[in-house]
Amino acid sequence: MALYLITGVAGFIGSGLARAVLAQGDQVRGIDNLSTGRRENLTEIKDGIDFREADLLDLDAVHAACKGADYVLHQAAIPSVPKSVVDPLGSNRANVDATVNVLVGARDAKVKRVVYAASSSAYGDTPTLPKREDMPPNPISPYAVAKLASEYYMVSFYRCYGLETVCLRYFNIFGPRQDPSSPYSGVLAKFITQMLRGEQPTIFGDGSQSRDFTYIDNAVEANLLACKAPAEQAAGRVFNIATGRRVDLNETFLTLKQIIGYKGEVKHAPERAGDIKHSLADMSRAEKHLGYKPKVDFEEGLRRTIEWYRKSL
Ligand code: UD1
Numbered sequence: 001m002a003l004y005l006i007t008g009v010a011g012f013i014g015s016g017l018a019r020a021v022l023a024q025g026d027q028v029r030g031i032d033n034l035s036t037g038r039r040e041n042l043t044e045i046k047d048g049i050d051f052r053e054a055d056l057l058d059l060d061a062v063h064a065a066c067k068g069a070d071y072v073l074h075q076a077a078i079p080s081v082p083k084s085v086v087d088p089l090g091s092n093r094a095n096v097d098a099t100v101n102v103l104v105g106a107r108d109a110k111v112k113r114v115v116y117a118a119s120s121s122a123y124g125d126t127p128t129l130p131k132r133e134d135m136p137p138n139p140i141s142p143y144a145v146a147k148l149a150s151e152y153y154m155v156s157f158y159r160c161y162g163l164e165t166v167c168l169r170y171f172n173i174f175g176p177r178q179d180p181s182s183p184y185s186g187v188l189a190k191f192i193t194q195m196l197r198g199e200q201p202t203i204f205g206d207g208s209q210s211r212d213f214t215y216i217d218n219a220v221e222a223n224l225l226a227c228k229a230p231a232e233q234a235a236g237r238v239f240n241i242a243t244g245r246r247v248d249l250n251e252t253f254l255t256l257k258q259i260i261g262y263k264g265e266v267k268h269a270p271e272r273a274g275d276i277k278h279s280l281a282d283m284s285r286a287e288k289h290l291g292y293k294p295k296v297d298f299e300e301g302l303r304r305t306i307e308w309y310r311k312s313l
Contacts, residue, residue, distance in 0.1 A: 123137060
């Protein structure tokens with residue numbers, strides 16, 4: 001039985017990982033400062049995991065959490081582009097300084113592998129689509145810079161200390177439990193809950209921006225595969241985790257409108273600073289080296305997500 005340390009375990013992705021690790025018969029230790037994570041995300045599994053409320057900036061807590069862990073799934077972050085534009089120092093502390101602490105803790109505890117929640121925002125606004133991992137990154141927002149810096153730290157800990165690290169560049173993960181309540185929440189969580197409540201969603205810009213929206217179960221599966229893939233294929237490397245299809249926001253709104261049965265219209269507001277225009281992943285590296293194939297497509301993911309919010313609102 002392996003022990004997985006999940007950082008950001010009370011978050012939407014972290015809690016999904018915790019359930020999946022328990023389901024495969026392994027043990028979970030989780031750490032979260034509850035800044036964006038919520039205890040409710042852990043309700044059904046709280047008795048089955050070792051949960052520690054602590055901040056990753058506390059190196060002693062990180063060392064203690066890493067002790068005896070086989071794998072670390074590093075999900076904790078302040079995962080927002082606009083928030084990083086408002087508070088670049090806070091973004092850097094949570095998204096970079098905390099990562100270095102996790103790496104030091106993992107190295108000292110001799111964990112087998114660290115899997116990192118990297119971000120497609122690293123690609124920035126380069127015109128070429130789909131994005132391949134060997135393209136030069138071009139981050140725009142402080143958030144994207146922080147996520148990319150942490151990727152480089154992951155790779156450097158592999159090269160300098162032999163700690164196996166794998167970076168998964170997530171492309172707009174969505175699904176049940178994603179927090180819709182903050183102005184910095186992911187667009188699908190916001191739109192779905194607004195439309196279910198009969199409120200009017202806002203598109204920033206003209207809505208022609210597109211994303212490779214990826215259902216949570218695909219990201220969870222990618223993490224488990226990244227722990228098991230042979231080191232020669234995975235360690236020290238970066239992988240896109242997505243579905244390989246992009247949808248623009250106008251089309252997304254119309255699809256949601258149809259599934260939800262929403263009668264209203266969308267309103268528009270100015271484009272957001274730091275936003276990228278288009279995002280689409282080339283999936284071949286993850287497929288070849290991790291055996292990753294997205295199992296849930298965009299529409300099915302939307303249906304499951306809407307269903308969940310309908311029940312939980
Ligand atoms: C998202 C993630 C980020 C991740 C990245 C790549 C969130 C909050 N952010 O960034 O952590 O690293 O994908 O996986 O999940 N928009 C609207 N109206 C709204 C909210 C957003 O039009 O009410 C627009 C934004 O301007 C943007 C698009 O929707 O063009 C997506 O925004 P958002 O969901 O915040 O995600 P990203 O910035 O793409």
